[in-house]
Amino acid sequence: MAKEELTKECTTCGAVFAISPEDVVITCKYCGATFDVEGKKVPDHQMLPTLKEKAIKENTIKFLQKHEGVTRALDKQAVVEEVKLNYIPYWVCPFKSNTHYFGVKRSTVTRTRTVHDSRGRTRTETYTVPIYRSEEGDFQRSGREKVIARKHTVFYGFDNFEKKLKLDSIEGFDFNKIKSLNAEFINAEVDPVEASRQSYGWVEDENRRIAGSKLYKLVRCDSQIDMYAPIYVHAPLWQVRYKFKNEVYKVSIMGDSGTILKGEIPLTLGRRAANYLAGLSMIIAGAFAGQYGLSILNNIFNTSKWLGNALMILGVAAIVLSFLLTRTAFKMQLEKD
Secondary structure, eight states, X not given: OOOOOOEEEOTTTOXXXXXXXXXXXXXXXXXXXXXXXXXXXXXXXXXXXXXXXXXXXXXXXXXXXXXXXXXXXXXXXXXXXXXXXXXXXXXXXXXXXXXXXXXXXXXXXXXXXXXXXXXXXXXXXXXXXXXXXXXXXXXXXXXXXXXXXXXXXXXXXXXXXXXXXXXXXXXXXXXXXXXXXXXXXXXXXXXXXXXXXXXXXXXXXXXHHHHHHTSSEEEEEEEEEEEOOOEEEEEEEEEEXXXXXXXXEEEEEETTXXXXXXXXXXXXXXXXXXXXXXXXHHHHHHHHHHHHHHHHHHHHHOOOHHHHHHHHHHHHHHHHHHHHHHHHHXXXXXXXO
């Protein structure tokens, strides 16, 4: 018997659509309404604006042109087959904290002493002595922590997306702006309470790190942290698939800036064979230079040992480079950021 599909009815337009059992905040793909599993509307839903599909395709072609040296005629023969926009959910958690810390401060003082040698002569020399004293202070911090509202993410290039994502230019969620893009709104699996709790821990850890950086040893760090209501934000991530010589490859692009996060570059058989031959040639040349280079040059030019050592270093460098070339000879594709 087939497993029954879990569905949800939109509280605004009445559309019925499939959801995951782990979803806690849901966005209707037909009208853009956003509500929790109990049907309560999520307040202050925000989003990061995105480039249009045309600009994403153009950036993909530019990316392929940039790596045409790896695979000849890549940008001319590649055919973009699919351009998909995914909106990834985040909780943006504002905070304000006041921290008081106590610990030990380390510094040094310079002192002088008179030294007598075996001949009865004296001289004055300086030396430093470490000193320790108690230290305490206060500092304030405020800002926003972003928490991915998913427990599982399988999007290509997501690691780079997470590192580069800045949620400084968010704006009110407007479904009409992106309705024509057929975006898929990824639902949240993390609720605002859990996101706020996670942010609290991050703020506390960072306060402790800052206090510790001011001291030789941190003894105590107390933070009064106020967490404000998290803001639900959708951030755009484009996934592009293109075909080259009957094989399909992927490119991941940030929606707000068009930055290429990660892309697959095919390696043709001819390119891999050329890399293999070049690498093999460098191995032979490096081994020859290391073994016979010095003796040959000595016979011809009566050179010194330093030149022989230089040849050996060049030989090792050639072997290392040959390893990089031969390694790509056994790959079907490369990944470029």
